[in-house]
Amino acid sequence: MPHAPIAWELTLVLILGLLLYDYFFHVRAAHVPGIGEAARWSALYVSVAIAFGGAVWYFGGSELGVQYFAGYLTEKALSVDNVFVFLVIMNSFKVPREDQQKALLIGIVIALVARAGFIFVGAALIEHFAWVFYIFGIILLMTAGHMMVPEDKRHGEESEGVVLRMTRKLMPEGCEYDGDKLFTVRDGKRVMTPMVLVVVALGLTDILFALDSIPAIFGLTQDVFIVFTATAFSLLGLRQLFFLIEGLLERLLYLSYGLAAILAFIGIKLVLHALHENNVPFINDGNPVNVVEITTITSLVVIVGILVVTVLLSLFSPRGKAKTAVGRLRRRLAVWQELDARHAAAADRAAAYEALVAAEKAVRALPEEYRAMIHERHTLREMLADAHARQSRSPTEGQGAA
Structure with a gap:
């Protein structure tokens, strides 16, 4: 559906303005955003x-409005799962916490430009080849099946994916961070920092996610303006979402199953639409098939319903609460280790250690059936024991953890 040029121009100005505002008033000064700050910026976006x-x-009109909100909600839900892989990338490259924001913002800009290209290519294909809907539907159904694989195994495979392996091989010998700078000067020569590779890894990873998300939103609307804006606004808040929910991801225990259900639903919707518009010779002799088509408002209701059920099950599941406790322990341990490595002030280390001990006690109080599910449990126990010893506490204080 065509839109007035002024609509595109104003939208692009708004998106560019948000990116510039984000950079100059938030990202430019390296710092670690707190939950409150991340929440305010997320609420703004x-x-x-x-x-x-x-x-x-x-x-x-209402039809376009429903299409936009259905697309935005779907893209936003899919971006939550992306955050986990972003965490893996940050940890893999050991990016200092205070320098992560700039890398995320630049990576998101790269992804936004690339996805815009995907959207226009996809729209051109759909306009000329109705069978593309079959391809998109099959892609989503296969992706949904992949997401049904147990979460630990799936994320373990992704964490050592092709993007990370490739970018790590590109890192020069002796490459070191210099704050959040992409390039720095050493011995009179301009050299790149690992931040360049972090940005590349983030951008490429999000482009790979587009292979799922772009077909998904085309399953809800074929209006290029709606597809582009819903995708763009879901990406713009992704950096804030990273800092807001990284501590809450463990609670979203059934997120992958909810997203799988959404993608499967949209995949079926795409296949039904492809049958309705069919011109493939070997299907019904190239004639349209009389099938029921799923309306956009029905899609919006189903997507909202799946997300609500997923979140409620995750929040009130005993297993989800146990996973939250383990995740909190890992974060407290990471904070203490960072402070210890930087030889931070004794008061800061003591406060971090106190929080670590409290988190450890919460995990020890869990039933054994939940503690037995802890990934790399033995390694975690060893790191806790080392933390206790280095803090000059009783060596036995860490025994029995996890």
Whole structure:
């Protein structure tokens, strides 16, 4: 559906303005955003996305409005799962916490430009080849099946994916960070820092995620303007989402299953639409098949319903609560290790150690059936024992952890 050029121009100005504002007033000064700061910025981006959707609804009608919100909600839900892989990348490259924001923002810009290209290519294919809907539907159904693989195994495979292996091989010998700079000067020569590879890894990883998310949103609407804006606004808040929910991911125990259900639903919707528009010779002699098509409003209701059920099951599941406790322990341990490595002030290390001990006690209080599920349990126990010893506490204090 064509849109007035002014709509595209104003939208692009808004997106560019948000990126510049984010950089100059938030990312430019390296720091570790707290939960409150991340929440405020996330709320800002969500509010802008909702306001934009309201404008689409007002000027374009309810059908376009529903398409936008269904697409935005789907892309936002899929981006939550992306955050886990972003965490793996940050940990793999040992990016200092205070320098992660700039890398995330640049990586998101790369992904936004690349996805825009994918969107216009996909729209051109759909316009000329109706059978593309079959391909998109099959891709989503296969992705849904992949997401049903047990979470630990799936994430373990992704953490050592092709992007990380490739970027790590590109890292020069002796390459070191210099704050959040992409390039620095050493011995009179301009050299790159590992931050360049982090940005590349983040951008390429998000481009790979586009292979799932772009077909998904085309399953909800074929309006290029709606596809682009819903995708763009979901990406713009991804950096804030990273810092807001990285500590909450463990609670979303059934997220992958919920996302799998959403992708499977949209995949079926795409296949039904492909049958309705069929011109493939070996299917019904190249004639359209009389099948039921799923409306956009039905899609929106189903997506919201799946997400609500997924979140509620995760929040009130005993297993989810246990996973939260283990995740909290790992984060407290990482904070203490970082402070210890930097030889931080004794007061800061003592406070971090106290939080670590409290988290450890919470994990020890879990039933054995949940502690037995801890990934690399023996390694975690050894790191805790080392932390106790280095803090000059009783060597036996860490025994029995996890």
